[in-house]
Amino acid sequence: MNRQTRPQSCDGIVFGEITSSVGFLLRLAQVRAFEEFYDVLGHHGLKPGEFTVLWVIRLNPGARQGDIARVLSVKPAHMTKLVQRSVDEGRVERHVPEDDRRSVRLRLTAAGERFVDDNKQDFLNFAPAGAPSLDEEEGRMLVKLLRKFNGMEDVV
Amino acid sequence: MNRQTRPQSCDGIVFGEITSSVGFLLRLAQVRAFEEFYDVLGHHGLKPGEFTVLWVIRLNPGARQGDIARVLSVKPAHMTKLVQRSVDEGRVERHVPEDDRRSVRLRLTAAGERFVDDNKQDFLNFAPAGAPSLDEEEGRMLVKLLRKFNGMEDVV
DNA sequence: TATTGTTATACTCTATAACTATA
DNA sequence: TATAGTTATAGAGTATAACAATA
DSSP states (O other): OOOSOOTTTGGGOOOGGGGGOHHHHHHHHHHHHHHHHHHHHGGGTOOHHHHHHHHHHHHSTTEEHHHHHHHTTOOHHHHHHHHHHHHHTTSEEEEOOTTOTTOOEEEEOHHHHHHHHHHHHHHHHHHHHTOTTSOHHHHHHHHHHHHHHTTOTTOO | OOOSOOTTTGGGOOOGGGGGOHHHHHHHHHHHHHHHHHHHHGGGTOOHHHHHHHHHHHHSTTOBHHHHHHHTTOOHHHHHHHHHHHHHTTSEEEEOOTTOTTOOEEEEOHHHHHHHHHHHHHHHHHHHHTOTTSOHHHHHHHHHHHHHHTTOTTOO
């Protein structure tokens, strides 16, 4: 007796076997998560990609731009733009070290640290808010499986 | 004793609490799934979004363009472009019914049906290939949780 | 007035290649 | 010759608003 709302199957449209495709489900989940992200955090002028980069810089001050891009699966060309924007906003400082002048090392400015601190709670709390349809245990299980899917089981 | 590859944590970069953010994990998972999708199926000229739309039209011939867009969380403006492309490729026919001449109803051409048939197996089989790090039971659990996350538990 | 779909514009993110400056 | 980052361009996708045709 299914009387729940079924956002993806209204209008009598059927999906067939595609409902078991991980890729298909991931796309829908991400669209949903982003929509909710902007509903909840949009007023801060917060963008998911931008905040994630600031977060990682904060935890790894002086890390190389290319290394951060690689672990976040952000393409170098896009990373340049992301960093440039954060520099323009006064949240990130770039530093070219003497021992390898091809590379760029990143750290947050005081304003950048303040920005991360101010939005940290909202950003981290967003996760459970993003999954109101899952109970706590299911949410933990989803996180665990996604981490494994991403090859991140033992990442700190 | 963790000697596995850890693609997201090389270079000694740490992630902190963000590794429990569903939104963050979903983005990484989708990037990974799309990369693999293009590696495996790119030679067919197959695009995930385009194929999904063809698939749903095939299962729901004569469905309205707007209804399909809604259930797939595709924005109307983008749907127009997707459909236009498939029409140009000779895979989809548009039909404006007499009883409501604002709407557009879609169905596959013979070439469109052939295209879906030819690529169906590859597309559906892609899911397990996308998650080599998960065993069969974990894969089923991930699908189940993502379906629930998406509010699709009882979607056919 | 409301609804369906279209057009136009802008922004995020990805993909790729060509380029610079270093090493 | 290889590496780090930049620039430029293309494309997929989303967001939004204005619009025409129809209801």
